[in-house]
Each structure stands twice: as structure tokens, then as C-alpha cells.
Amino acid sequence: MRMASWLARRVGAAAFLLWVVATVIFIAIRMIPGDPAEAIMGGPGSQASAEALETAREQYHLNEPILVQYVLYLGQLITGDLGTSYAQQRPVAQIMAEMLPATLQLTLISLAIAWLIAFLMAAIAARSSRLGQAMGTVIEVVAAAVPHFWLGAMLIIIFSTWLGWLPAVDTGTVQGIILPALTLAIPLAGFLAQLMRDSLVTAMSSPFALAARARGASEGQVFFRHGFRHAALPALNLTGWAVATSISGAVVVEEVFARPGLGRSLLGAVLSRDMPMVTGIALFSALIYMVVMLLVEAVEAIINPAAARGHDV
Amino acid sequence: MPKLSSHLKILATAVIGGLALAGCGNTDSADGEATGEPQSGGTLTYASGDAEPDCLDPHYGGNYPQGLIATQYLETLFTKDEDGETIPWLADTSEVSDDGLTHTISVTDGITFHDGTPLTSEAIKANIEHLQDPETASSTGFLAVEKVEEIEIVDELTADLHLSAPDNALEESLSMHWTAIQSPEALDRDVQENCADPVGTGPFMVDSWEREQQINLVRNDDYVLPVESDRENAQAYLEGITWRMIPEAATRYAALQSGEVDVIDNAQPDTIQSAEDANIGHLDAPRPGASNRLELNSSQAPFDDAAVREAFMRSVDVDGGIEALYFDTAPRSHSLLSSVEPLGYSDDSLFSQDVEQANELLDEAGWTERDDDDVRMKDGERLEIVMPVSTNQSVPAEQSLFEQFQAQASEVGFDMQINLLDLSSWYAELSEHNYDLVSAPYTKVGPSVLRILYHSDSIEPAPSGYFANNAQVDIPELDETLVQAEETTDEDERAELYEQAQQTVLEGYYVLPLYDQQNHFLYSAEVQNMGETSAIAAPEYYNVWLDQ
Secondary structure: OHHHHHHHHHHHHHHHHHHHHHHHHHHHHHHOOOOHHHHHOOOOOOOOOHHHHHHHHHHOOOOOOHHHHHHHHHHHHHOOOOOEOOOOOOEHHHHHHHHHHHHHHHHHHHHHHHHHHHHHHHHHHHOOOHHHHHHHHHHHHHHHHOOHHHHHHHHHHHHHHHOOOOOOOOOOOHHHHHHHHHHHHHHHHHHHHHHHHHHHHHHHOOHHHHHHHHOOOOHHHHHHHHHHHHHHHHHHHOHHHHHHHHHHHHHHHHHHOOOOOHHHHHHHHHHOOOHHHHHHHHHHHHHHHHHHHHHHHHHHHHHOHHHHOOOOO | OHHHHHOHHHHHHHHHHHHHHHHHOOOOOOOOOOOOOOOOOOEEEEEEOOOOOOOOOOOOEOOHHHHHHHHHHOEOOEEEOOOOOEEEOOEEEEEEOOOOOEEEEEEOOOOEOOOOOEOOHHHHHHHHHHHHOHHHOEOHHHHHOOOEEEEEEOOOOEEEEEEOOOOOOHHHHOOOHHHOEOOHHHHOOOHHHHHHOOOOOOOEEEEEEEOOOEEEEEEOOOOOOOOOOOOOOOOOOOOEEEEEEOOOHHHHHHHHHOOOOOEEOOOOHHHHHHHHHOOEEEEEOOOOOEOEEEEEOOOOOOOOOHHHHHHHHHHOOHHHHHHHHHOOOOOEOOEOEOOOOOOOOEOHHHHOOOHHHHHHHHHHOOOOEEOOOOOEEEOOEEOEEEEEEEOOOOOHHHHHHHHHHHHHHHHOOOEEEEEEEOHHHHHHHHHOOOOOEEEOOOOOOOOOHHHHHHOHHHHOOOOOOOOOOOOOOOOHHHHHHHHHHHHOOOHHHHHHHHHHHHHHHHHOOOEEEEEOOOOEEEEEOOEEOOOOEOOOOOEOOOOOEEOO
């Protein structure tokens, strides 16, 4: 029963947050200069006739008072209707459904690679000398700080132009996803590795690790049973943030590698003032973030019920 | 090949392309010359740096990327020959009444659309009405057929176009792919369907569209060449074209180098230069219509004073800037019109740099005081000029050129501010008149673009706020000349009037011409016979083959 009420509270909070996000998006979009009717009738610089603009305003309720528009907008969202893209004249939900798999694939593969790299880096750093640790720190900081744009361009130059090993543009093949995924994963790995290494070092020299060693456990056993489990928790905590970063990083990576996806759709929509598309993708990103946070919290609660109740371990 | 000789206008543009290449010193193997017997087969992969079109029907909206791809599957009533003369294409004959108010156009017999609908005069009517229908949301094509009031079907192949005023540019307008002829039956479908799969008569057809990934074009095996002499066996060599969108210039070039794609557009000056060393071909196809130029807003201070406008133009070193930033890929223009426009008029005496004269002009105009930053002042006003720059339209080299102007103009006491903006914000700044100078490209076939850009009617904004006369030239005599030039039926008078109009604008220092609207393509060594372009300077792949 306690689980059910916990879930109800969390879902309620998430719904409230979504409403706040939807409202902020609504207000922000109304504050952007430019006539939405113009965006509907062929984009910026359109020379649409007065008649055409009026038709568009009628169709999209742009002549209604702002509050009526807001109510209509919320009403639409509640029924799950994200509206029609101004630019493509197709339902936003349909476009997003087409683009989602590509972004999801990219994000998940990147997350997996980032975790793997972070784990290896942390493990190596935690077990090396002071100098090794210092070098590890430098690598992590640099990795975490490189912009996706630059990293993507460098990877293309090295692996595509010079070595000719991998394609520069992603055509849906297995080789095609390697460079985009690495571009997204490397900065993320830098962050995660920093976090994991700190707690790994702490854990490996903590009393329970000493005790385990005293019991005769090998260094490897200590590392995996105690050190790693301990170190993974703070990084796991950051998974919600990591997913959000990956989605925003996807905007750049999809553009650089000419991959289809939500990020590229979002960029195009912002540039052409395609407001229903912008709204749809922004809301969806917020939703994903909340769902991931909820899942992370649930997993943590299962791993460590004490922490979930607010007590320290 | 009879196919080549019959395709006259195509050969012609290849020659023009060849000359441009020679001018660029680009002498590698892939210069548009076929090296052997053409081979059929293979799919060409094209990578475009433009945003993906929202709609593959160029009637809808009507921007350049739509024209680029529509050139492959749609055809126009008219086109351009080697001298830039307008000649019939899908049209068979064309006559104008003495009063210039009726154009009688007949279409070529025996041509069918990709859906099997035969090409008849009904298609002319259906297409022009489609362009004029507000539901189509056409802007480029809409303007092109603005003067057509009524289309009357005369017989199966002939239609009369009744105009509200004479328009000697109508045939040029109908040579642009934004007015291309589509199957009337296909136009009856809903907008979304027609956008995804427009139906024309071209050598290729739209097969499928994977959004944000690629558009797949396949060969039209039933293609009929509108030119009488060789209409059979007229299919293209290529089996199809894969049309990809690769927005990043560096990625696009890397993909060309590694052989992932065969042709790229929007090639940048530095890339064109490095392509010379690689085994990569270069097609330079300047767009028709206006040149790329700075327009000085004459409706407000300080550029309402012609002397201040001249002072600005004398203060900057255009030639040096272009040479340093464009590596000989963009020859300097001294004309309002593109170098492909036969009626373009040039005057290079007006625009040479002369800092001393610039200073004198400003002194005489009363801008004599200086503030602490050494910016000139007059009656307490600073000599400040604002330039919104669209990062979508001005490539990095052009942005750098403007920054050089900024530094040079400050030497004589201008405070020039450059604002880098996305396209929507840029248009918003223009419609709110927050600009003193601006670079706004305009593509249209023929000199009638001059009326759009410099007639005082074009100061009046469209309902969307858009207006084309950014220099805000407002001279009644010029208006008259431009209208006359468009209405006369006499070719020589037309040329003379347009020259007069161009002189007036150039000598009034409203516009600083820079270079043609850049339109560069790079292609791999396998691509043969590249260089043929449509009236809007979009490459055609009808005669292109792959040396595999």
C-alpha cells in the first residue's frame, strides 16, 4: 500500500510539473517575435497574401484571445493531441513517432558506451599511482568539457577522412552509428568517470573493503562486490541528468552526422518557428526526463530502502 | 549522341559552366567533359546543405532548395538557351497579342505525366490556378503569375492567358521551377499528399521520401524529350538519385572525399580551393536575378543622404576582401544583376575604394565632430549604422567580409554594428526597419527582378511584413521606367529601359554590388557530364552518367 501511495504522489507531482512546463512553453512561444501565421504559410520571408494569412489564423485559432488559446492548447494536450506541424502540415505526434526510434537508439547506445568508458576509466584510475590518477583526472576533465560539435568534426576527420574506417554520415548501418554515439558518449563518460572514481577510491579504502580483504577476499572480489556497487550509486543517480544531456546533445550530433531524429527536428522547428513541433518535442523531452527520474528513484528504493525513506546509509 | 545535340540549352549551359571553371583555374579531370562512351546505370548520391524542403512541390512556398530538387522530376513551359534567351520547353508555341494582354501558349503533343495523365492545355490552367489558390501558400510562383487574370482553354493543346497588364517577363517567369507544370489530377490530391509525391513529366520521378534521411528519385523510363528531333530513347543514364540532407559543410565534404556521396552543393570557398588538389570537379553556377549586394536603407538617417552612402562605399575595400576570403571563387560584380542575365549593366568606376574622398564627403555632409571613440557626429547624433546579417544566407566567408567592412568603415568614422541572426529574426528586423544596410539575395529569372527590388511599390510591405525594396529606392521616374520596361513588346526598347533603370540605381549609391549569388557544386571523378543547369541554375542530371 505504501508503494502505491508513493507512486501516486510521484505521478501527481510529475503531472503538475508537465503542466508547468507546458505553460512555460506556451508563454515563451508567444513572446518570440514573428507572426505564427507567417510561419504556417511558407516560413520566414513568406510573401503570403492577406487572404492566405487570414485563413491560417482562423484554422489555428490565432485570432482568439490569449486565454482562450491557452485553454484550447491545454485541452488538446490532455487528449494527447500535439497539433499539426506548421511546416510539414502533418500531425506532430506522427512526425515524432517517426523520429523517436533513431534518437532513442542513439541515446541508449551512447549511454551504454559512456557507462562502459567511465567504468574502465574509473577502475584504472582508482588502481593506479598518484601520477596515473592525476593523468586520469585531466583526461576526464577534458573529455567532459569538449563540445559535441568539435568532437564530432574531429572524429570524422580522423576515422572517416584520414583512416577511411567509418562513414562520415549515418546511413542506418551498424558502422554508421559508431561515430555519432562516441561523440555523445565521450563527454558524458568524462562526467561519470569523475563521479565514479571518487566514490571508488573512497570505497576501496573504506572499513568494509578492509574487512573484506581481511576475510581473504581477492582484490577483484573487493572491487566488484563492494567498490563498484558503491561507486555506481551516485552515477546512477545522475542517469536522469545523463538522459537529458544526451537528448540535448542529440541536437548537435544529429546535425553533424546528418542523422534523422528528434534533435534535428527540434532545431529545424526552432529555426522555422514551427511552434507545434517545438512544443511537442519540448514537452516530450520533459516527460522522458520525469519518467527516467521516477525509474531511477524506484530502482534506488529497491536497492536501498533506507535511502529512499530519507535516512543516510 | 543525338540526345546531346537535341538538348541544345543543356549543352549551352555546359559551355558556360566550362568557361566559369576555366576562370577559376579549376583544371582537373572532372570538368564536365565526358571521358568516354556514356554508361547507363547506377544511382547518384547527392548531398544538399540546405534545410530539407517541407514540401517537394515547389508551388508550395517556393524556395531554392525546392527548385534544386524539383528540377529533376518537374519540367517548365519555357527554359533558357545558351545566350540566356527564353525558349519553349514543355510549351510548343507562344504568341503575344499586340496589346500585350493575351499570351497564347500551346503545349507539346505526346507528353504524359508520371501518373499517365496526358499533357494538355488543361495543365496550364490547373497549374496557374494552383499557384494562385491561397490554400497552396505559394509565394515565389504566386508573384510570377500575379498578372494572369484568367486562363481560357482554346483547344486540347492551347490556352489563352489573359493578363491585367502587359508582362514581357511572363515566359521568363514560367521558366522557373517554382511554376513547373504538374499533373492536374495529382494537384487535386490534398496538400500533404502532393507535397510528398509531386507528379511531373521530368526524366526522374519521386519514389519515396524518408524524412530527414533521404529522398529517393528513380528514372522515368517513359520520359519523352519535349524537343522534337529526338523524342524516343530519351531516358536518363542514371537509374536514380538519392537526395540526402547533410547540413554540416565539413561533414558534407568529408562524405564526398570518402566516396559516400557523389555530388555536394553549397560548397564553401576554402573547400573549393582544397578540392582543386583532390580529384574533385567543381561546377560554378551563379544564380539568375539579382547579384549579391549590400543595400543601403535610404529611407532614414544617415543613409538618406546620397553623399553618406557614397562615403560608406568609398571607405571599404571590396576587391581586397573578396580576394582574401573567397580565393578566386567569386569574381567581383559591379552590377545589380547576376552575370548570367544578358541585360545586366555594370559600372566599375562607381565603387573603387577612396578613403580620402570618403572623409571629404562626410565632412561636406556635416559629419564633422567626433566622439571619444572617434565616431563621427552631427547635431549630437552618432554616425551609427546597423546591419542585421542572416547566418542562413551569409556564409562564414561573407560574414568575415562584412567584418572587414566594419573595420574599414570605422577608419572614416562610421560605427557599424553587425547583428548575426537566424532567418526568422532577420526578417523581423527588416520588417521593423531596424537596419541601415543589408544583404538580401533575390533569385528570379530575367531583369524584371529590378521592378521587384527597386520599384517604390515594393516598399509597401506584404501582409507578412516582407518587402523587397530594402534600399527603399523611391524615385517616380524610375518606377515609370521599370513599368515601361516590363510592358513594352519591343526587345531593344526593353534593353534600353532596363539599362537606364540600372544606371539610376547604381549612380544613386543605393546598392554596393559584391558578387554573383554563389552556387557551387563539387563532384567526384566518377561523375561525368556534369554542368547542365536549369533556368534557375539548378544542376540537371538528365545527361549525367557514372564512370563505374
